[in-house]
Amino acid sequence: MVTKMTSKEHLDEVLASYRECPNPRLVQIMTSLTAHLLAFVEETGLTRDEWMSGIEFLTATGKKCDDERQEFILLSDVLGVSMLVEMVNQKPTDSATEPTVLGPFYRPGGPELSMGDSIAPDDSDGQPLIFSGMVRNASGEPLRDAHLEVWQTSPEGFYDVQDPALDPMSYRGNFTTGVDGRFFFETVRPVDYQIPTDGPVGVLLRTSARESWRPAHTHFLVTCAGYKTLITHLFDASSPHLHSDAVFGVRESLVVDMNHDEASFDLVLDVAGESPVN
Template sequence: MRDYTADNITEAVVKEYASKTSDPRMQRIITSLITHMHAFVKDVELTEAEWFAGIQFLTDTGKMCDDKRQEFILLSDTLGVSMLVDALSHPKTGLGTESTVLGPFYVEDAPEQKNGSSIIRRDLSARPTLMRGKVTNAEGAPIAGARVDVWQTSANGLYDIQDKDAPEWNLRGRFTTEEDGSYALISETPVSYSIPTDGPVGRMLDATGRHGMRPAHVHFMLSADGYRPLTTHIFVKGDAYLDSDAVFATKDSLVADFKECEDATLAERYGLTTPFTLLEYDFGLMPAAHS
């Protein structure tokens, strides 16, 4: 049958792919993708001009990507798809620290540093933050040798890879927990910032009346032998954008107090001057067998 109409083309396309695809997972995905895309086109009665605008939008999104800019992740994030995938992969269990989106600004192989050292590689006069705590298992026992990867924007709201004036690896580092599961590092006090809005994702936000702001946060990625890797953020309590995060990534359990601290003993121990900001946060990892 070649006489395709709006009433029969979906079934024909699905049948053609399903009959040629031997991999069952691929078959399930392609069948659902075609079914939902066709249903979407019918649902909105997509015009030819709109179809072409969509093609142009996706083309622009691809052209915006390079080794430092990932516009497709940003598109997925702002449409809530990244958070949906995260929610399906890491359902709430009440045990262990909750996960959230990776975001488009992670860079592998940040410098390995000693606990207590600073990831501030230039001075923008932001108030330093001492971040410290423990990494434990679900029962609260310390995990020694866990890898703690951390990254954040500086006070100008930019990640180092977005900022031509930033030194390499500014506000990125990798730490390893001590025998008692503890980690400690010095960074800046995080600020709320806008996702990049100079590309197609920014045009989409404009067209739909949304802002591109993210509540202040620090990214963490943790891993340890025998445990499920954890990708998450810690958000700053009281931030104005906690309820309207451009990428829908906030979770109540990830909001923490970044408090002003006058503790002179602590300041001296970490080479800081008072007042500084203190974040104390313990992470819980789940056993790999639970994944």
């Protein structure tokens, strides 16, 4: 009598198809991905209709992408994958600033400004806010020539790339520290905003009765020769969405008081090669 193939034998057959692959890292990734994906199908008893719904959802996600919109990154964000990738890759030492997600609205090439300048347009109607602090290492030594890239939404809750009324590079600016490592610049208080919900990710959130809000924050990307790049946000302590961030990016250590027109925070960088990764 012929014995019926088991799911384990099926998995082994699929994995064996990679035996000639010359790239060991690709084999490792595909082996793990395949094993988890097949286990997921078996564990949930995935029906044919559910499988097809998944195919249609991913197809719609791809169709929503263009030069301005990246629905797959948004999907990765709301699934918690993007934040975990940062946790796995950035792994700060205890003294260093915690990282969080880069997000889909980062743009390289922001305007290079002088300390004290504003990243907000002159006619911005937001609440004025001054960010200040020091870029330093874990020993407290100020870091000279650290480059800060800063970006946030307008008071209406949109990034420049989302709102045709905003000039390109509005609410963005880059700063370079001097010998004292200090930074200070003007902006307006960031506001809570909703991630885009007019695509398949929005359908997923609504169908799952999930929040689409992100708590008010300003983004920082800090680079300095000899140190690990830091990608993080600073969050407004008064936001009602700190505990329901749609992309799971909030870290307690990154929450700052923005109530008094001033927010102060030191950005602490790890020496390159000091932590387990990078």
